Amino acid sequence: MSDTIHIELTINGAAKSADIDPRLLLVEAIRDTFGYKGTHIGCLTGDCGACTIELNGEIEKSCLVLAASADGGEIRTIEGIAPDDGGLHPVQQAFWDEYGFQCGYCLPGMLFAALDLIESNPTPDEAQIRHAISGNYCRCTGYNNIVTSIQTAAQRMAAAK
Amino acid sequence: MSVASPYPKAVPEANRYIGQRSRKLKGDQFLTGKTEYVNDLELLGTVHMSVLRSPHPHARIRNVDLSRVRQDPRCISALDGEEAKQHADPIPHFISAAVFGGKYNDVRVIATGKVTYRGQIVAAVVAPSRGDADALLDLIDVDYEVLPFVLDGDEALEPGAPLLYDTEGWEDNVVIRIPFVEGDFDAAAAGADHTLEDTFYHHRYSTQPIETRGYIASWDPRAEAYTLHFATQNPHPLRWVLSAALRVSEAQIRIIAPTIGGGFGLKMPGHPEEGLTCVFSRILGKPVKWIEERDEALLLGAREHFHRFKVAFNADGKIVGLRNHFTANVGSISACPGWGMAFLAGLSFPTGYKIPATDVVVTAVTTNKAPWQAARGYGKEGPQIVMERIIDLVAEATGIDPAEVRRRNFINKDEFPYKTNSGLNIDSGDYHQALETALKLLDYDGFKAKQAAALAEGRHIGFGIAFELTPESADIPGTIVGGYDTSTVKMDPSGKVTLLTGVTTPGSGNDGGIAQIVADTLGVDLDGITVIQGDTDICPYGFGNYSGRSMVSGGNAALLAARDIRVKLSKVAAFMLEAAEDDLVFDQGKISVAGTDKAVAIKDVANVIYTLAFATAHMVEPPLEATRVYKPDNIVHFPDEKGRIQPYPTYSNAVHVAIVEVDTETGKVDLQRFGVLHDCGNMINPMFVEGQMHGAAVMGFGAALSEECKYNADGSLAADRFKTYMMQRANEIPMVEVEHQVTPSPFTLLGVKGAGEAGVGGAAGAIINAVNDAIRPTGARLRRTPASPIHVLAALKEAQ
Ligand code: FES
Ligand code: FES
Numbered sequence: 001m002s003d004t005i006h007i008e009l010t011i012n013g014a015a016k017s018a019d020i021d022p023r024l025l026l027v028e029a030i031r032d033t034f035g036y037k038g039t040h041i042g043c044l045t046g047d048c049g050a051c052t053i054e055l056n057g058e059i060e061k062s063c064l065v066l067a068a069s070a071d072g073g074e075i076r077t078i079e080g081i082a083p084d085d086g087g088l089h090p091v092q093q094a095f096w097d098e099y100g101f102q103c104g105y106c107l108p109g110m111l112f113a114a115l116d117l118i119e120s121n122p123t124p125d126e127a128q129i130r131h132a133i134s135g136n137y138c139r140c141t142g143y144n145n146i147v148t149s150i151q152t153a154a155q156r157m158a159a160a161k
Numbered sequence: 162m163s164v165a166s167p168y169p170k171a172v173p174e175a176n177r178y179i180g181q182r183s184r185k186l187k188g189d190q191f192l193t194g195k196t197e198y199v200n201d202l203e204l205l206g207t208v209h210m211s212v213l214r215s216p217h218p219h220a221r222i223r224n225v226d227l228s229r230v231r232q233d234p235r236c237i238s239a240l241d242g243e244e245a246k247q248h249a250d251p252i253p254h255f256i257s258a259a260v261f262g263g264k265y266n267d268v269r270v271i272a273t274g275k276v277t278y279r280g281q282i283v284a285a286v287v288a289p290s291r292g293d294a295d296a297l298l299d300l301i302d303v304d305y306e307v308l309p310f311v312l313d314g315d316e317a318l319e320p321g322a323p324l325l326y327d328t329e330g331w332e333d334n335v336v337i338r339i340p341f342v343e344g345d346f347d348a349a350a351a352g353a354d355h356t357l358e359d360t361f362y363h364h365r366y367s368t369q370p371i372e373t374r375g376y377i378a379s380w381d382p383r384a385e386a387y388t389l390h391f392a393t394q395n396p397h398p399l400r401w402v403l404s405a406a407l408r409v410s411e412a413q414i415r416i417i418a419p420t421i422g423g424g425f426g427l428k429m430p431g432h433p434e435e436g437l438t439c440v441f442s443r444i445l446g447k448p449v450k451w452i453e454e455r456d457e458a459l460l461l462g463a464r465e466h467f468h469r470f471k472v473a474f475n476a477d478g479k480i481v482g483l484r485n486h487f488t489a490n491v492g493s494i495s496a497c498p499g500w501g502m503a504f505l506a507g508l509s510f511p512t513g514y515k516i517p518a519t520d521v522v523v524t525a526v527t528t529n530k531a532p533w534q535a536a537r538g539y540g541k542e543g544p545q546i547v548m549e550r551i552i553d554l555v556a557e558a559t560g561i562d563p564a565e566v567r568r569r570n571f572i573n574k575d576e577f578p579y580k581t582n583s584g585l586n587i588d589s590g591d592y593h594q595a596l597e598t599a600l601k602l603l604d605y606d607g608f609k610a611k612q613a614a615a616l617a618e619g620r621h622i623g624f625g626i627a628f629e630l631t632p633e634s635a636d637i638p639g640t641i642v643g644g645y646d647t648s649t650v651k652m653d654p655s656g657k658v659t660l661l662t663g664v665t666t667p668g669s670g671n672d673g674g675i676a677q678i679v680a681d682t683l684g685v686d687l688d689g690i691t692v693i694q695g696d697t698d699i700c701p702y703g704f705g706n707y708s709g710r711s712m713v714s715g716g717n718a719a720l721l722a723a724r725d726i727r728v729k730l731s732k733v734a735a736f737m738l739e740a741a742e743d744d745l746v747f748d749q750g751k752i753s754v755a756g757t758d759k760a761v762a763i764k765d766v767a768n769v770i771y772t773l774a775f776a777t778a779h780m781v782e783p784p785l786e787a788t789r790v791y792k793p794d795n796i797v798h799f800p801d802e803k804g805r806i807q808p809y810p811t812y813s814n815a816v817h818v819a820i821v822e823v824d825t826e827t828g829k830v831d832l833q834r835f836g837v838l839h840d841c842g843n844m845i846n847p848m849f850v851e852g853q854m855h856g857a858a859v860m861g862f863g864a865a866l867s868e869e870c871k872y873n874a875d876g877s878l879a880a881d882r883f884k885t886y887m888m889q890r891a892n893e894i895p896m897v898e899v900e901h902q903v904t905p906s907p908f909t910l911l912g913v914k915g916a917g918e919a920g921v922g923g924a925a926g927a928i929i930n931a932v933n934d935a936i937r938p939t940g941a942r943l944r945r946t947p948a949s950p951i952h953v954l955a956a957l958k959e960a961q
Contacts, residue, residue: 001197037201038194040422041373043455047883052370078194088189089524096188099848101858103668104191105198105371105422126896137883139371139423140668141852142859143891 007071011036022068026060027051029067030077038078039108042137049109049136052075059112061135078108081115090160091153093117099152100149102140109136114150122158124150172748175401178677178687179911182848186673186692186716196420199375199392204448208376208439211282211294211451213301215276219310219323222274222303225284229337231490235293238303239286239888242273245545248440252496253405254400255431258720260639261504263337263525268496269435272404276305277325277493278531279876280460282433287449288889310529310876314467314490318904325493325527334501335586336491336525338558341507343582344518346473347803349482353473357558359496359548362945363543365465365490366868368536369888372422373453380437382446386413387439391496394667395705396697398641399430402496402799406436407443418695424667424706425860426535429815431497444844454879462497462870463536465490466506468547473518476565478559485547489523492530498642499533500525505632508583509544512553512630513592513814514570519582537857539708541632542864542922546946551628553933563626563930564605567596571628578795578907584805585632586795586916587812590905592628593876595902597836600624601815602789602836608820616938620630620692622833623935627817629923632710632809640800644810645792646714648699650679650722652730652785654771656750656764658683664701664715665695669853669917671711674845675719676762678712678911683730686764701788702776709915710812712845713811717910718791725787733778734766795908811906811914813841815860816929823935825957828931828950830866836898837923842906842914849898850916857920858897863889865928867945876939936960 004019011034018033025044030036042048045061051063054076063147081089091114094143101107117121117124117132124132129150130143138146173549190196195463223240240248248821251267259265284301288294290502296814308321316322317334331443350356364510377390387409393399396416404411421428434451438468441845442449466489473482552570556563572579574591581587600606615622636644637780648662660679666672672692680687693699703715734752735742744755770778770785793810800806837858844850871879880886905912934950941960943953 019588030753031201036194038198040198040372041452041797042373043883045455072173073877074566078192082193088192092189093193095192096184099182099185099670099852101669102185102852103203103370103372103421103423104196105668107191108194115241115404127892130891130894134890137371137890139369139425139831139888140856142855142857142897144855144897145852147891160933 005068007068009070010074012076020067024067025063026065027062027072028068030062030075036077036079040105042105044098046138050106052109054112054150059116078111081111090157094153094156095149098149098152100141100145106136106138110138110146112118114153114161117150118154118157122154166620172684172746176748178680179845181679181846182434183673183687183846185670186676198422199370199377199390199419200417200452200874202390204377204379207448208289208445209291209294209450210285210287210441211291211298212282212434213298214280214290215283217276217305217307218279219308220274220276220670221308222272222283223306224304226302227284229302230297233297233300233358235288236297236445237287237289239284240271242269242271245269245271245440246273246702248404248443249436250572251406251410252431252433252436253263254496255402255404255429255498255641256501256637256640258337261337261339264330266494266495270433270440278529280531285437287445296372298578306640312530312872312876314465314488314526314528316487317526325529326874332526338522339504339507340520340581341363341510341521345485346482346518346520350471350473350832353481353685354475355558356471356473356632357554357596358471359554360944361468361547363464363466363468363546364946365462365870366864367462367870368425368427369458369492369737370423370425370427373455373458374428374432375447375452376435376438376440377450379448380442380446387415389414389439390419391416391435392421393782394424394428394429394665395430395664396695397663397702398704399435400697401641402430403436403439406441406806411921414649415698418665419665425537426457426539428667429535429707431495441704445453446934448834459870459878459881459886460531461534462492462531462812463502464684465541466541470551472551472555474555474559476559478555478561478569480516480555480570482516483516485510485634489525490528490530491525492528492532494527495532497532497534499535502533502535506543508585509541509632510548510583510632511663512544512548513572513628514548515572516582516836522783525836528788529828530872535707537860538918538921539801541918545627545629546926546929549930554929564596565598567626567628570592573833578739583804583822584801585809586807588795588908589904590812590840591902591904592814595814595816595840598900598902602900603818603820603834604836620940621823621935623821623823623931624935625819625927625929625931625934627926627930629815629921629926631813631915631919633641633811633813634793635708635808635917636796638806639810643704644714644796645790646703646710646718647788647790648675648715648717648719648722649701649786649788650726652726652767656767658685659693660719661700662691662715663692663701663705664711664720664916665705667706670849671715674849675716677845678716678720679723682720683727685750694704709917712913713793713909713915714844716913718789720910721789722787723793725789729770729781729785730763730766732781734761736777736780737761737769738768791910793909810908811842813916813919815839815919815923817923819927819931821928821931821935822951823932823938825936828954828957830953832862832866832894832928834895835924838893838900838902839919840902841916841919842902843903844901844910845913847901852921853901853917855897857918859889859894861924862894862928863924866944867949869947869949
């Protein structure tokens with residue numbers, strides 16, 4: 001296996017390492033090498049957002065990143081959004097309460113886009129929310145309840161501050 | 162809103178689940194990434210399949226040479242069409258055109274003899290990884306004799322057009338021609354004040370759930386049985402399809418559908434890859450996995466209709482006759498149910514309007530495009546767009562307001578049930594009221610002034626209206642498309658409820674809706690109910706997910722089953738409480754005697770039934786399990802005197818309204834506001850119903866504005882990825898503003914009608930009408946979908 005390369009990553013706080021094929025996409029490494037199946041694949045062309053993760057604090061479509069290039073990086077996946085106490089993050093809670101998803105396949109992209117937006121803009125309006133999630137496709141919800149979920153989450157988080 | 166109650170009125174409304182916006186079951190699992198979709202399953206020893214697809218739209222396969230690929234150490238197995246024939250028979254057609262007098266062609270897991278579309282499978286390989294399998298495809302050598310091909314439906318009908326199939330019965334490319342004729346159109350036209358003729362092209366587009374198809378087939382050589390983890394909407398029907406193709410009994414196949422990332426029709430049975438993974442698994446005795454790639458999902462299209470219509474109408478806007486002879490370019494023949502959309506498109510005319518004479522003929526024609534697959538709306542969405550164009554054209558010709566033309570032609574609310582010209586029996590509705598509510602939603606009355614003001618500034622805004630009739634919960638005779646379904650309700654000795662049903666959820670949340678019905682009927686907590694769907698060895702026989710049928714069939718079946726359990730609980734509780742059964746109230750986990758403080762926990766009654774079967778519970782038959790079927794009323798398969806059948810129990814309706822602005826320089830359409838009044842009868846969970854409408858409407862936006870399965874002249878797909886097949890993104894569209902009207906169905910137990918398909922055709926129809934309204938001052942008319950810049954500019958140019 002001389003044509004593999006060694007990578008080390010932190011995923012949701014846990015140290016991970018593996019010898020991988022240098023051509024492996026980050027989404028494949030996350031899913032298949034490290035077993036975090038909550039990150040999904042919808043297109044592999046960077047258009048749908050189902051593969052979204054957080055890499056070193058930035059949200060990324062992991063199908064557009066080579067796993068090798070993420071070596072040493074800190075990754076958060078959808079499995080790492082909820083607090084450790086077993087509850088849900090307020091953004092997740094709002095998505096549940098407002099029926100912000102149906103099949104759930106698009107959730108990695110939608111949740112990370114929502115988290116990212118609210119962090120930089122705690123009181124987003126509808127247009128800002130729509131812009132923030134526009135890199136992600138959702139085929140089930142028509143985005144209506146995703147927008148509402150993010151509004152609700154932002155309001156609840158602001159009120160809790 | 163009034164919702165029919167399945168239990169005595171004594172339970173306070175606040176404690177009921179039916180009619181409430183209960184959250185999705187197991188939502189936390191989805192939100193934390195724990196839900197398993199098919200691609201997430203890892204079965205020990207899994208190997209991976211990849212398929213080689215034809216690069217030619219029409220060719221004879223002279224030879225497939227697998228010798229190079231077989232020499233490669235990564236190749237575990239490889240097959241061509243002739244070899245696959247040894248292992249599998251033709252795939253039975255899910256809905257065969259032959260059942261309706263049309264033509265049939267064998268469809269196999271790998272093509273033999275000929276390919277009729279670019280993308281058809283000609284060989285397949287299995288390797289340790291998908292990457293290896295994909296790489297191996299380069300080592301397969303296929304010798305083709307390239308044949309002339311035809312992509313256009315009209316051209317395929319011309320004499321001398323390349324013939325797709327040279328098997329018996331195929332003297333031309335017509336799959337089937339179905340007339341829906343009632344009254345004398347020519348006489349109506351001769352007697353009418355006016356007639357008009359025009360055309361409308363409804364383009365090819367498709368479903369595209371974000372999760373593509375995926376299959377893991379495992380043959381167990383010892384048990385001589387398959388376990389199939391397949392992303393399918395219809396496990397039981399698929400088992401039937403595969404048993405026939407794979408020469409095994411249905412009992413040798415267990416299908417387990419995991420959580421599905423959206424279906425919309427794509428994941429209905431008949432795909433060659435379903436059987437092909439099984440064939441390899443049987444050869445190898447290992448799990449074989451195949452996950453569809455996006456360019457493969459984009460091959461499967463739906464809807465490509467060319468309408469040529471003539472309308473006869475009077476000066477008062479009343480339409481007296483409609484002739485519409487249209488073609489449906491269904492692409493190549495497949496075993497999937499796609500082509501049937503053409504049939505139902507014809508059947509659905511003239512939607513919710515009373516037109517005395519109709520002469521509608523649909524000709525389904527096969528071409529060298531990839532096949533159709535079922536797509537949300539299942540053919541019923543097309544007629545909405547065309548009928549609504551027709552209404553607006555009549556309005557324009559008579560000078561009568563388009564809303565008024567609709568009022569004058571709608572079926573009246575006191576005329577239901579109403580038998581349509583094609584034989585449909587529409588259950589109930591109030592279309593006039595629906596229209597008024599929808600118009601108010603976007604202030605129709607105030608729009609004319611705004612439009613004039615905008616035009617004075619050189620801006621083109623338009624208002625579009627579309628009525629939508631959605632026949633739902635079909636039973637198509639002679640096919641494995643059933644209108645009934647089965648549910649099992651079990652209460653265990655600790656009082657917990659398990660619900661198993663033959664309907665499946667592609668993500669919509671019908672599991673939750675059905676659980677709400679059961680929770681109310683038994684007076685138990687919704688969260689305590691476990692729902693199991695999609696497993697053919699565990700669930701009762703059912704048809705799965707299509708045609709907005711989950712509540713109508715599975716929901717009502719669960720109601721019946723839960724009532725059976727309740728009867729037993731009630732008898733025993735009455736004995737335990739020394740009360741009359743009529744006085745018992747089931748609520749919040751307790752059975753209490755109305756007007757007293759006497760009560761017993763339901764779990765204790767359940768326990769008594771299991772443990773004191775010969776004493777306290779002697780009067781009922783244990784255990785607490787019931788399986789019931791629900792067959793809705795109103796389906797009639799014995800043909801009437803005119804030979805017409807009535808395949809749908811319920812008819813939801815909606816009125817869609819849209820406001821657009823068209824940039825006449827760039828052709829870009831900006832959808833500014835969108836509203837819909839939806840009536841699907843009683844709603845078990847309005848939040849789920851609205852969610853369906855939101856999603857369907859936005860698919861309709863895509864249909865009207867951007868999505869297009871475009872082909873290149875060489876027969877290849879131009880729109881083969883999301884960069885070229887463009888669905889609507891969140892920042893391009895407004896909110897879908899939904900209002901409800903509730904006209905219960907008299908033909909279903911809970912007064913529910915189908916929900917889920919409505920929205921695609923109505924939304925698209927409203928937008929196309931709005932675009933036409935906006936560009937009318939330029940003299941232009943858009944006679945096709947989608948209203949993408951290129952087609953809008955072409956229409957504007959034509960008018961100059
Ligand atoms: S899979 Fe990465 S964007 Fe679609
Ligand atoms: S919920 Fe299904 S794709 Fe978004």
